[in-house]
Amino acid sequence: MVTVYSKPGGLTTFNIKDGFVEALLRGYKLGFLKDVDYRSILQCDNLSDVKLNLQETDYGNFCAEVQQVSPSIIREKAMEKLVAEFEYLRSQADYPLAQFLDYITYDYMIDNVMLILKATLNNPNVDIFSLVKQAHPLGQFEESVLKSICAFENSAKGYGELYQSVLIDTPIGKYFAKFLEEESAKSAQNANDVQNLLAELSATRLESSLRKLYLEDFAHFCETLGGETAEIMLNLLKARADATAINITLNSFDTQLNQINTRKSQRKPLYPSMGFLYPEGTEKLSEVGDENDLASVLRTYPIYEEIFKSHQGQSNEQTIDDAFYEREVELNEMAFEGQFQYAAFYSYVRLKEQEIRNLVWICECIVQRRKDRTSDHFVPIFSKEAKFRNRNR
Template sequence: MEGLFFNIENGYIEALVRGYRSGLLTSSQYINLTQCDTLEDLKLQLSSTDYGNFMANVPSPLSTSTIQRKASDKLYDEFNYIRSQSTDSLAKFMDYITYGYMIDNVALMITGTIHERDRSEILDRCHPLGWFDTLPTLSVATDIESLYQTVLIDTPLAPYFYDCLSAEDLDDLNIEIIRNKLYKAYLEDFYKFSQTLPSPANEVMDRLLQFEGDKRAINITLNSIGTELTPEVKLEIFPQLGSLIPFHLELSRVEDSETLKGIVSNVGTYKDFFGSDDDKNLEDHFYQHEMNLCRDAFTQQFTISTIWSWVRSKEQEVRNITWIAECIAQNQKERINNYISVY
């Protein structure tokens, strides 16, 4: 019965997402891509996949950045089409997906402004899924209070700024702290919303967002080693999600990567993420684990969580294509197979 009602509201969207997912590159197609000698060959191989003629009007010579941009545009177009068809809880779910990109765009605009970079150049680097109408006006803000009152108060990010308004100076460190505070509030809010969704969507999103919380806690800890970030501030910006919550206090006091490795190894999921014998670095392990979670998500029926899983899988595919293109462009063919499996 639950499946019947799901299909009435969201059956078309789920079918659409599963159709998009079936267009992800297969293992044999990746093998064909890695055997290309030039970017023109890569373009030709991609044209025989679901990407089709996505670079039909792109003049030669090709560049890696052009391939990346065109592949990303295909994802954005498909996402926006799904979003245009969504209503009620699905529409809210897709809005939540965009909030993370909005936060990154805000941090990028503020950082670029304080370093006096060209505004049009910064806007070009902003993520399309995180665009909002007042984004270009962020360059007029000189402190966090004016930033909030003049620009962000009317955006979906406004509630997340509640704990950020005490920041005094917009320097690099404070901007990074603000970004992480925003992301913490966003993830916790997204998690709370996802748990109101019917099963199995709430169960799938629980696993995906719990992993996001752990990933951010590990990255914050690692990136803060040797900086002025205090344990108290770290505790404030660790998302209250994930298997590592019992170790947050210990993580906040970490001063070297070996201590971090010892703490994280207490959680079985992450015990091999540091210092393994393969060629993967920490980020690669994160990506691979996320792809495993996304694959598992598609084993469930009647759930909008497949949208999140498809977006993340497609983003990884774009990273894979970019990596292969860069290896070809730089004649580093010995490293070309170091991409992350999506299927």
């Protein structure tokens, strides 16, 4: 019995608990902006026109009461909509799905903890309320938790105290525990050396370590769920881990992370220990010293080779981030192809994020009168005109 309830169920049993929620999700999927919507938004000359156009879409109710429109307000409102939908899904979900949805929010919780840590690092008297407003609404903590996070210092010791008194009660406490464990094990080896070296990097370190632990934990959870969920989710998470690893490598070239003696000791721990590249790929990545090396490592992975080519093309239009976003959208759209699995929920949130990014980008372009540049960074979702669809044809 227990096993039945801790798994999503298959063709015959899925709908007992999760049928309604999935139906909701499929309904929400229709709310994505369509090609037509994008086209009409792209034709706008000012943001009130955008608002007018949005009123005919699913965003209508959320934009209706706004008087003044700006890209950030549109972002806020769109996020509000996403959160409202997500909360509704979450409130309808039963155990394994509820847990799964919670896992999605942990990602944003890590963002928020990092946001607050970074903000309070230099300035302990920072305004908590403005921070709470900046925080991602999907990973919101209670206010008391946020306030107490601000009281700790940015050092291994500070993190330890922070963990023991505050974060242990939050869902992401376990990642902190793991991070501190690893950190203290390392400190034992060469105590003061590591501390000094990492003083500057520690916030970045902490963030990528937490993210890494989270991805691994999430992947593990998906594995226990089994079935199609595990299959698709692992695909998605692995792709994300690979993107992180490649990005870290690429972005570290100008920094002290790329010095030969720190490559292994500091850059390598930032790579997630999962993904299609793991372990032999990340091992090679940790040796990489410049873009040519990176290209030669990625040559053996056709997908990433192509993505990296878009970076090397030096055309200003597409950066590697865009290529990764595109790939993410492609993968996440595929998650909707299967039924009776949870991956679509994750994909839904990710795709909505991308949609919000698209909207904000288009709005920025309109505000700054650079409409000719809109196509640079914008990945339509469930669009027949998506670049990857045309490529396959």
